Amino acid sequence: MARSKSGGKSGGKKAGYLHGFTAKERQRLREQARVLEPWIYDRLPFARCRHLVEVGSGVGAQTANLLRHYPEMRVTCVERSPIQLAEARKWLPSVPWAKGRYTLAEEDATALSFGRESFDGAFISWLLEHVPDPARVLGETRRVLKRGAPIIVNEVLNATFFLEPYSPRTLDYWREFNDHQIEIGGDPHVGAKLGNLLQTVGFTDIVTRVKVAHFDSRSPAERAEFLTYWTDLLLSGAPSMMAAKRVDQRLVDAMRAELDTVAHDPQAVFFYAFVQAEARA
Numbered sequence: 001m002a003r004s005k006s007g008g009k010s011g012g013k014k015a016g017y018l019h020g021f022t023a024k025e026r027q028r029l030r031e032q033a034r035v036l037e038p039w040i041y042d043r044l045p046f047a048r049c050r051h052l053v054e055v056g057s058g059v060g061a062q063t064a065n066l067l068r069h070y071p072e073m074r075v076t077c078v079e080r081s082p083i084q085l086a087e088a089r090k091w092l093p094s095v096p097w098a099k100g101r102y103t104l105a106e107e108d109a110t111a112l113s114f115g116r117e118s119f120d121g122a123f124i125s126w127l128l129e130h131v132p133d134p135a136r137v138l139g140e141t142r143r144v145l146k147r148g149a150p151i152i153v154n155e156v157l158n159a160t161f162f163l164e165p166y167s168p169r170t171l172d173y174w175r176e177f178n179d180h181q182i183e184i185g186g187d188p189h190v191g192a193k194l195g196n197l198l199q200t201v202g203f204t205d206i207v208t209r210v211k212v213a214h215f216d217s218r219s220p221a222e223r224a225e226f227l228t229y230w231t232d233l234l235l236s237g238a239p240s241m242m243a244a245k246r247v248d249q250r251l252v253d254a255m256r257a258e259l260d261t262v263a264h265d266p267q268a269v270f271f272y273a274f275v276q277a278e279a280r281a
């Protein structure tokens with residue numbers, strides 16, 4: 001079983017971390033937050049929220065977006081990795097609207113140190129796919145929320161990925177990517193299970209929205225931008241998968257060649273869907 005470097009306190013079983021903690025990955029998280037912003041921020045329930053907890057906040061990429069969309073909000077960022085926190089500590093001061101409005105806490109999402117009902121909103125993005133016990137993370141998050149407070153959870157549903165022209169080596173790599181994530185304790189299909197998970201730990205008013213990124217020749221510029229983002233996402237797993245001997249350089253090169261073909265095909269199609277869940281504590 002591959003284990004990537006993470007560090008920090010832990011309140012339970014710990015999964016490996018597929019994407020790693022390189023400088024390139026930290027930059028990829030900021031780019032991801034930028035590219036996905038129109039899907040994530042189109043109808044969030046935080047208008048009356050004044051103190052939100054962001055669980056699994058990484059380098060603070062979503063924190064910056066949250067603070068820009070909600071000028072009266074403060075955010076407490078919970079993150080287990082000291083490497084990600086160090087980057088957030090370095091980068092967030094360069095975000096003008098964030099000044100004095102966030103706190104960074106090195107914590108494990110499965111065992112939060114905050115008291116009951118400490119926050120009036122919660123936001124979780126791309127964390128539950130990496131943890132062995134997502135219900136425990138959601139249960140802890142609910143405990144620290146005021147009753148009735150809103151939560152938003154964004155999560156992957158990797159079974160939905162499709163590319164035209166047909167790209168079999170990319171799909172081979174993708175299957176290994178997903179199987180590797182499962183092997184190291186995560187769940188690449190957790191988006192489909194958010195309704196069940198939220199209900200299990202007591203959240204109410206649960207709504208799940210399937211967010212679709214579907215690009216073809218009607219929007220070539222967006223298709224090209226998304227494909228670049230997606231290529232970086234795929235490659236972010238390569239070092240961890242190569243160390244685990246799941247993929248080799250030949251497969252990575254074959255995938256790169258296919259993605260290059262897709263990028264140059266005027267009839268190319270990209271399709272992916274993730275799930276955004278909204279609920280009340």
Ligand SMILES: C[S@@+](CC[C@H](N)C(=O)[O-])C[C@H]1O[C@@H](n2cnc3c(N)ncnc32)[C@H](O)[C@@H]1O
Binds near residue numbers: 017056081107109
């Ligand atoms: C894919 S990143 C997403 C970061 C951020 N939410 C974003 O959208 O940019 C997932 C983050 O969750 C963190 N993480 C994983 N397991 C955790 C845990 N048990 N407690 C707190 N953070 C955790 C990782 O260190 C990583 O920074």
